[in-house]
Amino acid sequence: MQIDAETQVVTLLGHPVEHSRSPTIHNTAFQAQGRNAVYVATPVRPEMLRSAVEGLRALQFLGANVTVPHKEAVRPLLDEVSERAAAVGAVNTIVREGDALRGDNTDVEGFLTPLVKTEGEALLGKPMVIFGAGGAARAVAYGLLDHYAPEKLTLVARRPEQAEALAADLDGYDPQDALRVSSFDDAATVVRTSRLLVNATPLGMAPEADGTPWPETDDFGRAQVAYDLVYNPEETRFLQDAAGQGATTIGGLDMLVEQAAASYRQWTDQEMPIDAVYEALRQEA
Numbered sequence: 001m002q003i004d005a006e007t008q009v010v011t012l013l014g015h016p017v018e019h020s021r022s023p024t025i026h027n028t029a030f031q032a033q034g035r036n037a038v039y040v041a042t043p044v045r046p047e048m049l050r051s052a053v054e055g056l057r058a059l060q061f062l063g064a065n066v067t068v069p070h071k072e073a074v075r076p077l078l079d080e081v082s083e084r085a086a087a088v089g090a091v092n093t094i095v096r097e098g099d100a101l102r103g104d105n106t107d108v109e110g111f112l113t114p115l116v117k118t119e120g121e122a123l124l125g126k127p128m129v130i131f132g133a134g135g136a137a138r139a140v141a142y143g144l145l146d147h148y149a150p151e152k153l154t155l156v157a158r159r160p161e162q163a164e165a166l167a168a169d170l171d172g173y174d175p176q177d178a179l180r181v182s183s184f185d186d187a188a189t190v191v192r193t194s195r196l197l198v199n200a201t202p203l204g205m206a207p208e209a210d211g212t213p214w215p216e217t218d219d220f221g222r223a224q225v226a227y228d229l230v231y232n233p234e235e236t237r238f239l240q241d242a243a244g245q246g247a248t249t250i251g252g253l254d255m256l257v258e259q260a261a262a263s264y265r266q267w268t269d270q271e272m273p274i275d276a277v278y279e280a281l282r283q284e285a
Helices: 022-032 046-057 083-086 107-119 135-148 160-169 188-193 237-244 252-268 274-284
Strands: 008-013 036-044 063-066 093-097 100-104 129-130 152-157 179-182 196-199 225-228 248-252
Touching: 008 022, 008 046, 008 225, 022 036, 022 252, 022 274, 046 093, 046 100, 063 135, 063 252, 083 100, 083 135, 093 252, 107 135, 107 225, 107 248, 107 252, 129 135, 135 152, 135 160, 135 196, 152 188, 179 274, 225 237, 237 248, 252 274
Parallel strands: 008 036, 008 063, 129 152, 129 196, 152 179, 196 225, 225 248
Antiparallel strands: 063 093, 093 100
């Protein structure tokens, strides 16, 4: 990679950022396409977020990604946000357009793309479950309501009040009144009868790879799709258990790459070379 006076810069705003795989993803894509751009991760303390955002504008950055803890706090600092970013209440992508900064949430597209590639429209109107009620679950819930219009979408959470708040926030995007809330203790029937099961919790993430949101493997079946947002390890216990019962599985690495590809497309007007990115990520793992 050659850095010169014409190199464009994209950055990641978060705290901490040392664990991020985004530099590998985007720098691999830039190099594969011969694009004179570089992606760097910059740790930004919460009290410095406003200055960091103004720096993107002043320094003519191509754009940025935003990660925890800034996804919500960055919204009022931008000139415009997309409808899906407003619905989810979080921004993970910033695009500079002249002197204006526009925010988007590509987690929604990143989640939906692997699901549509795998299942097409077969899940339209079908009952679904999301384990978790945090920020990831919010993006997933909005995406499912918007694209698949499930007859029932149940949020299974350890803190039902958090799930109730999420459901209330998305009420305007739920014309069929599909959203339901359940505790883990009461969720067995809805898990068994749902076509899509999504793990939007960190359970199963390395180094605690034995974790799973649903240890009752007999509740999985061949008609189901199990989708885990955890990408390390690539094949989680949740996915292994579901696959063992014949379910179709989708891993979190696919969402990680597709949300990055959606950001990349907005910054460059080019499709990300996904095969090269997957190869780089797997070599790095």
